[in-house]
Amino acid sequence: MGIRGLVLQLIVYGVVLAAASAEAYPIAKPGCQDKCGDVTLPYPFGTTEECYYDPEFLITCNDTFDPPKAFLTASAINVTNITLGGKVHILQYIARDCYAESGSPIADNKPWLRLSKFVISDTDNKFTAVGCDTEAFVNGSQGEKDFKVGCLSVCDSIDYVSNGSCSGVGCCQTSIPKGLDYVELTVSSYDNHTRVWDFNPCSYAFIVEANQFNFSSTYLQDLRNVNSLPVVLDWAIGNETCEQVKNNMTPYACQGNSTCIDAENGSGYHCKCLEGYEGNPYLPNGCRDIDECQDSSLHDWERSCINIEGNFTCLCPEGAPWGWKKRWRGLHS
Numbered sequence: 632m633g634i635r636g637l638v639l640q641l642i643v644y645g646v647v648l649a650a651a652s653a654e655a656y657p658i659a660k661p662g663c664q665d666k667c668g669d670v671t672l673p674y675p676f677g678t679t680e681e682c683y684y685d686p687e688f689l690i691t692c693n694d695t696f697d698p699p700k701a702f703l704t705a706s707a708i709n710v711t712n713i714t715l716g717g718k719v720h721i722l723q724y725i726a727r728d729c730y731a732e733s734g735s736p737i738a739d740n741k742p743w744l745r746l747s748k749f750v751i752s753d754t755d756n757k758f759t760a761v762g763c764d765t766e767a768f769v770n771g772s773q774g775e776k777d778f779k780v781g782c783l784s785v786c787d788s789i790d791y792v793s794n795g796s797c798s799g800v801g802c803c804q805t806s807i808p809k810g811l812d813y814v815e816l817t818v819s820s821y822d823n824h825t826r827v828w829d830f831n832p833c834s835y836a837f838i839v840e841a842n843q844f845n846f847s848s849t850y851l852q853d854l855r856n857v858n859s860l861p862v863v864l865d866w867a868i869g870n871e872t873c874e875q876v877k878n879n880m881t882p883y884a885c886q887g888n889s890t891c892i893d894a895e896n897g898s899g900y901h902c903k904c905l906e907g908y909e910g911n912p913y914l915p916n917g918c919r920d921i922d923e924c925q926d927s928s929l930h931d932w933e934r935s936c937i938n939i940e941g942n943f944t945c946l947c948p949e950g951a952p953w954g955w956k957k958r959w960r961g962l963h964s
């Protein structure tokens with residue numbers, strides 16, 4: 632290999648290293664476990680007292696499973712994903728009510744979900760019932776307030792049932808109230824499925840992440856074999872708004888180069904990296920400057936791009952204002 636080859640190789644290495652270090656910002660506190668099986672564990676979540684923000688953010692990682700499984704606090708709630716945008720993805724059991732051909736009941740259950748600090752996201756989930764002889768409701772509480780919502784679906788032939796939309800025939804859906812921390816699912820039938828048994832022996836009801844559920848007529852049979860479906864929870868820090876936290880001098884979770892955002896229902900707040908930064912806004916020095924010059928979608932004048940703190944600029948004729956620099960690029964392309 633000649634000198635040219637060596638130089639080329641060094642350049643290639645340089646690019647790869649720069650790209651890798653831009654990705655690798657810390658997501659957990661130093662020395663803390665940042666993964667449990669497939670689930671990434673960003674601070675404020677953690678597996679021990681030193682690693683979480685407060686006990687509501689405890690994740691129990693059980694290594695006896697392969698891959699290891701993550702559970703919310705010390706509960707039996709399976710966590711499948713945690714995002715810094717304020718969501719925890721979990722699995723929750725579906726309610727069912729099944730019958731034999733004669734109309735005698737075979738199996739039914741009434742699953743429930745109790746949360747301590749987090750709430751079931753009213754924007755990400757829908758209450759859904761599937762069946763052709765089906766009445767279903769969800770009841771529970773929102774702090775001190777009780778509620779009950781439901782829907783019904785009755786059909787006498789699978790011919791009326793269409794795929795893709797939960798339109799009320801074979802499948803019905805309704806929104807859930809904000810801020811639920813306890814729910815109980817109930818499903819029942821009118822005629823013990825005797826008139827629809829050949830294509831629909833059970834009624835089903837569940838809360839499900841709306842964009843993960845695409846109704847199909849085959850579910851009238853097949854949901855029998857499904858135990859749980861994905862549900863999204865909302866998490867936030869504390870129970871005060873950004874304003875209250877600043878006024879009350881309560882310890883404040885949003886670290887340098889990050890900003891505070893009120894949680895949707897006004898209980899607690901989120902942190903977000905300032906524009907031009909990325910990383911974990913809950914960690915000290917968690918928000919790192921984005922090197923915009925590495926991202927060719929932001930500009931197409933790589934050669935003259937200069938990354939600056941929280942922003943980027945370009946090598947252009949001296950004294951040229953920002954807007955002018957963009958036009959300058961436009962004229963030359």
Ligand SMILES: *[C@@H]1O[C@H](CO)[C@@H](O)[C@H](O)[C@H]1NC(C)=O
Nearest residue numbers: 691692693694695696702705
């Ligand atoms: C992990 O799961 C196994 C099997 O369900 C259970 O017996 C064990 O107690 C769990 N360990 C912890 C630390 O929760």
Ligand SMILES: *[C@@H]1O[C@H](CO)[C@@H](O)[C@H](O)[C@H]1NC(C)=O
Nearest residue numbers: 669670671711712713714720
């Ligand atoms: C978790 O969610 C993020 C953001 O939506 C996604 O990029 C990632 O692939 C998900 N991880 C898992 C294990 O599903």
Ligand SMILES: *[C@@H]1O[C@H](CO)[C@@H](O)[C@H](O)[C@H]1NC(C)=O
Nearest residue numbers: 700707709722723724858859
């Ligand atoms: C959570 O995981 C455990 C252990 O694998 C499993 O037994 C349980 O059925 C799961 N729960 C749900 C709601 O899927």
Ligand SMILES: *[C@@H]1O[C@H](CO)[C@@H](O)[C@H](O)[C@H]1NC(C)=O
Nearest residue numbers: 733734735736819820822823
């Ligand atoms: C219909 O189902 C209910 C329970 O859901 C049961 O009590 C009743 O005996 C059933 N009726 C017949 C005719 O099997």
Ligand SMILES: *[C@@H]1O[C@H](CO)[C@@H](O)[C@H](O)[C@H]1NC(C)=O
Nearest residue numbers: 770771772777778813815817
């Ligand atoms: C939900 O409804 C069932 C049946 O109507 C009732 O027994 C239960 O107490 C209710 N639960 C709550 C929390 O309202």
Ligand SMILES: *[C@@H]1O[C@H](CO)[C@@H](O)[C@H](O)[C@H]1NC(C)=O
Nearest residue numbers: 789790792793794847848849
């Ligand atoms: C819905 O899609 C499934 C395959 O996913 C197909 O077997 C079934 O016949 C379709 N039902 C209707 C009503 O088109």
Ligand SMILES: *[C@@H]1O[C@H](CO)[C@@H](O)[C@H](O)[C@H]1NC(C)=O
Nearest residue numbers: 794795796842844845846847
């Ligand atoms: C839902 O399924 C139908 C067919 O079964 C398909 O045409 C449609 O694109 C799917 N929609 C989504 C959002 O996956």
Ligand SMILES: *[C@@H]1O[C@H](CO)[C@@H](O)[C@H](O)[C@H]1NC(C)=O
Nearest residue numbers: 750773774810812896897898
């Ligand atoms: C927000 O959700 C929490 C958690 O359940 C609840 O206690 C509180 O009442 C809700 N606040 C508002 C303003 O809805």
Ligand SMILES: *[C@@H]1O[C@H](CO)[C@@H](O)[C@H](O)[C@H]1NC(C)=O
Nearest residue numbers: 685774868869870871898899
């Ligand atoms: C907010 O949280 C603090 C400490 O966790 C608690 O003492 C207080 O009662 C809570 N306030 C409300 C309105 O829930």
Ligand SMILES: *[C@@H]1O[C@H](CO)[C@@H](O)[C@H](O)[C@H]1NC(C)=O
Nearest residue numbers: 886887888915916918919920
């Ligand atoms: C903001 O980000 C810059 C660049 O990453 C870093 O040097 C600085 O320490 C950060 N400021 C704080 C308060 O974390």
Ligand SMILES: *[C@@H]1O[C@H](CO)[C@@H](O)[C@H](O)[C@H]1NC(C)=O
Nearest residue numbers: 905906907941942943953954
């Ligand atoms: C980046 O710099 C330009 C020009 O100085 C300015 O207009 C823009 O607001 C800056 N963006 C951020 C996120 O600071």
